[in-house]
Amino acid sequence: MEFGIVGLELSGKTTLFSLLTGHEPAAGHGKPGTQVGIAQVPDPRLDRLSALFAPRKHTPATVRFVDVPGIVKGGSASLNVPELRTMDGLAVVVRGFPSDAIPHPEGSLGPARDLELVETELLLNDLAVAGNRLERLGRDLAKRKAPELEAERDALERCRVALEAGTPLRRIGLSAEERRLLKGFTFLTAKPMLVILNAGEEEAGDLGGATARAGLDGLAAQPGVAVSAVSATIEQEIARMAPEDQSAFLADLGLPDRALDRLLRAAYALLGLISFFTAGEDECRAWSIAAGTTAVKAAGVIHSDFERGFIRAEVVPWEELLDAGSFAACRPRGSLRLEGKEYVVRDGDVITFRFNV
Ligand SMILES: Nc1nc2c(ncn2[C@@H]2O[C@H](COP(=O)(O)OP(=O)(O)OP(=O)(O)O)[C@@H](O)[C@H]2O)c(=O)[nH]1
Ligand SMILES: [Mg+2]
Structure with a gap:
């Protein structure tokens, strides 16, 4: 499974990426701003199986995360990151933490507004992709009629109408046939979206309340959308601690679980994934499949x-x-x-x- 981490600038994307993957991006390393890392999916069931079999290899499931540069308003080109297009889902980080030291690109905190800005840029990006293809299809169809191309045009036209009305494609209920025809376009608004509120430290003990106060809790009712919350900086500090110290600090802050557990659980539920295991003296391993x-x-x-x-x-x-x-x-x-x-x-x-x- 692969998730792209997107969001406005300075919302905490890279902090969250490091927290999930343990990968601390070095400045000037690789392509500027784009980082790839692997998170191991925590699963106490697999741990118990390994405790029983004492296998030579213990292999958790993994999720690949890609961290990309911040989205700039009116610059949906900032979403033209090839790595993003192949992702199974998008994790949208919205800033909820106050800080005088870290500027907000919009000048003030506004998680619901920021999410809408991100959604708009995703819509505009998809609209550009659909528009370009429709133009080319129009030229081709003028030269020769072809049922497959006409079907593609009709599917794309339906997408364009939705996108122009501000409706993300994950909400329009594409048929299996439309999905097949549109697969190659890897539309960003068709991808399942995990909205992650990055709340301030003072809200860490009440992440559910923070999500509601930010006006984000209703979103989860939309198809293909899930909502979760973290307090990235403080949770990253906890993630860096020795495992035996973590639970005391979590309890101290009033956090119910580790960010890694919380977010991966949400991601699995959003994508409809379950796990099965193979177990023996050689290897105990978790595998992710669609329910x-x-x-x-x-x-x-x-x-x-x-x-x-x-x-x-x-x-x-x-x-x-x-x-x-x-x-x-x-x-x-x-x-x-x-x-x-x-x-x-x-x-x-x-x-x-x-x-x-
Ligand atoms: N107080 C506070 N600061 C945070 C939190 N999360 C991130 N920050 C800080 O915000 C700044 C930006 O964090 P990054 O993780 O680099 O944000 P980003 O979204 O990757 O930024 P760009 O890639 O530049 O768009 C850093 O100084 C972080 O330490 C948080 O939960 N609380
Ligand atoms: Mg970053």
Whole structure:
């Protein structure tokens, strides 16, 4: 899974990126302003499985984050970052922390206004992409009629009308066919959006209240939108501490959990992702799949051979495996099930795939 971190200038994007990935960007390193980092997805279930199997390898799921330069109002070109286009979702950071030392590009705090500014720039960027393509399609269609091109034009036209009315594409309910036709354009407003309020330290103990006061809590009702909150600087300080010290500081600030746990949980829910595990003495590993994925497709996430030569899946829910203490002990209890290709994998399943190639 990949998320692009976007937002107005000085909203705390890079601070949040470092907090999530542990990657502290060095000045002048790589492309100016664009940073890529990997977050390991915390999962206590995987930790418990590793405690049981003591495997040679412990492999959490990962999420890739890309941190890009701030969006400048009226400059939707600042969104022309190739890395952003392939992302599964966008994390939009809006500033909620007061500070006299750090200027706000709009001159004052206004999280809801800032989000609207970001949304406008996303809309304008998509509109430019749709407009360019429609123009070229118009020229091509004048020369020769082609049903595939006409279908593409109709889908793009529908997008343009929505975008001009200020409606992000994630809200217009694109059909599967329209999605197929539009896939190559990687529209930014079609991507799921995780809005992250970056609240001040004094609000860290009441992030839910901060989100409501900022006028952002209603957003989560929109399709493809989720809302979360952090207090980036202070939470980054906590993230840098030794794990055994973190909970005392979290409790002290009134934070319910670590920012990493909170944000990745929100991101998984937004994208409709669940986790299954493979476990043994060799490796305990978490895999992310879309909810509703069948066993044969889940096998393919591990290796295409697993999918091609799929015979069956041996499935046990993680708690039952831990209760039993080993796969062998699951058998007499009847908790290890044999499932076929069409079995729909559940969150927390531990799966051993049998295959033949
Ligand atoms: N007080 C306070 N300061 C913060 C917080 N988050 C970020 N900052 C500060 O705000 C400044 C900008 O933070 P960055 O993380 O660099 O913001 P950015 O959005 O990446 O900025 P650009 O990439 O320049 O657009 C830094 O001095 C941070 O230390 C916060 O939660 N509280
Ligand atoms: Mg930055």
